[in-house]
Amino acid sequence: MATTRRAAKQAASPSNSKTEPMASAAASTAAPRNSPFIPTPIERLFLAVFPVVLVFGTVYSVLSPETRAARYDPVSQSHSQDPTAAPSYFAQKSNVFNVFFVKRGWAWITGAFAAFVFTHPSTAVAPRRLRASLRWVAVTSLWFFVTQWCFGPPIIDRGFRWTGGRCEFANREVEMGDTSIGEMVTSMACKAAGGKWKGGHDISGHVFLLTLGTAFLMQEVGWPILRWSGWLTEERSVVMSDGALKSAHVEAQEPVGQGAGRPPLGLGGNFALGVMGLNVWMLLMTAIYFHTWFEKFTGLLTATTAFYIVYILPRFVPGIRQIIGLPGI
Structure with a gap:
């Protein structure tokens, strides 16, 4: 009986030895999916x-050196717009x-x-x-x-206003007593009226x-x-x-x-x-x-x-x- 059991185990072992490497190989080749997030x-x-x-x-x-030496204007977010002073075209x-x-x-x-x-x-x-x-x-x-x-x-423009920015008065409007330009809420309207959009992020x-x-x-x-x-x-x-x-x-x-x-x-x-x-x-x-x-x-x-x-x-x-x-x- 003992001999029969050992023979049965030996007969079964080759198939197990073949199956296990195949399973491990499949597991190793199955790459994890990328996160959808x-x-x-x-x-x-x-x-x-x-x-x-x-x-x-x-x-x-x-x-x-050219860029560092050029004057930078924080209002226009750019260097000098004079072609002779600009650091590059x-x-x-x-x-x-x-x-x-x-x-x-x-x-x-x-x-x-x-x-x-x-x-x-x-x-x-x-x-x-x-x-x-x-x-x-x-x-x-x-x-x-x-x-x-x-x-x-x-x-x-909302972010600019929320961080303290506003439209700085233009000289002409100030002289005429019109201060409403300071309350303009878009940069386009401010610049069209002759003001400067400054003070915020x-x-x-x-x-x-x-x-x-x-x-x-x-x-x-x-x-x-x-x-x-x-x-x-x-x-x-x-x-x-x-x-x-x-x-x-x-x-x-x-x-x-x-x-x-x-x-x-x-x-x-x-x-x-x-x-x-x-x-x-x-x-x-x-x-x-x-x-x-x-x-x-x-x-x-x-x-x-x-x-x-x-x-x-x-x-x-x-x-x-x-x-x-x-x-x-």
Whole structure:
């Protein structure tokens, strides 16, 4: 009987020895999913461009003899606008890139988005284009509330007033006895009336615009191309309606790699890439020549918050994701 039991164990042991390594190998190859509450590793890599550019530009402005020697006006958040005294062509607000690109920044960003979404084969599915358009509406609304109007003054101007800022009287109005200019609540109205917007904390609108617009295009162009070309299967995780954590791939309408072997960017993608590149360059110029470090930091923080609301929040709130979806899905 004892011999029979030993034979049975020996017969069983080979299969166990084969099964256990297979199980352990499967366990070792099953990588844990990325958290849906934070950007994925590849997203963090690209988002790191913004703080790196701002830090580099701020340090450069301190170390550069030309920039350090130029007079800085805290009211206009810039160096001298006299072309003979400005430390660089890009330090002048009248430079062609600032006037025709940054000042019309959201129009360029919108044009790049539309050129990609409505021409690239990765977004040819109608529901995908509709959801991409809804995300554009969401991001544009946040940009509008921060910089243009938010049931009254925009958030940037409200923050300026809340931190003690006001419109300094213009000489002409003071001489005429009109002191109402001091109570104006928007920087645009103040400057149009000849006053100076000073005394409070001014969130950098340029940093906000350039950061949010570039991050928006990174998402709307990057993820569709990565999945369509097959360069990346999927890193994003989503929380399902039942609370389960799954790969975002489960909600995809098409498999990964449909465009493998074909030119990945296309005309729309190249245009968007050019706009993103110019955005980053002008962000660097802003970091070097305009605003204090804290104004740039709050501009970056405000843009990051808007990005999180539109692109990270839907990953763990299924109700929002069902409406605006995820790029490339």
